Amino acid sequence: MEGMMTAIRVIPLEHYIVLSFILFSIGMAGALFRRNTIIILMCLELMFNSVNLLLAAFSAHHSDPGGQVFVFFIMLVAAAEVTVGLAILVMMKRNVDSVDINQLNRLKW
């Protein structure tokens, strides 16, 4: 318990910020990089989690539990989003018989 409390003080906040930036950039590059819709959804989860980690780090450094409540709400929204997203994916597979994101270009023009 004491060791954990010192860990918050030993590791500077900038390291958490840089780690979250790296994870967010990987998620964003993956969302642009891949064509499989389910992997794009997973990259969205990765970006959610980098933001969650940043919020938790700020909350712990400022000793304010409000940030962790925000992380809790982001988790709720992510769960709802995944439910609807996977339902859309199943419908897409049933109608178009593919999970390629490039098949869904009808709204583009």
Add this chain to the structure above:
Amino acid sequence: MQYLFYLFAAISVLSALLVVGARNPVNSVISLIVCFLSIAGHYILLNAQFLAMVHIIVYTGAIMVLFLFVIMLLNLNKSTEPSKTLLTRIAAVTAGALFLFTLLGALRQGVHIAAAKEFDGNTGLVKSVGQSLFSDFLLPFEVSSVLFLSAMIGAVMLGRKDRSPREDAPARPEPSERRTKKIPA
């Protein structure tokens, strides 16, 4: 203690790269589970015990199982994905790297991070988070249940097979016509 942070950071970054790079979607899901477990380790290092537990239960317990279930259900567990062109890949990697450099530059320029006024070791425990959740954030907590209900109804509506219309239903187009044809690529 700080070596644990760098260990977890390396694990999470490497497994995140594997999520993006793996050819097989099942390998991507497994790497994402490893990434989420290392992020739960970060939460424990931050003394956010409530978040660590909720993260493991919700993400690795529910969401990733849902992903795996859909992959198995749709029989996607083989790498049949057509790869993007080389130009698109280079553009995607360049965009991600430029975004990262922009964020790092912004961090170097002008983020002023003030330290806490007084350090409180009980911040991330269930008691303090729960007190904050049920006093300051009570209305959003209740509203989120409506969000969950609407998401559940939406998922059921989307996932329903709309074939075989009932006899007494008003005239609807034939299911074969309503089902979208294959879009030419």
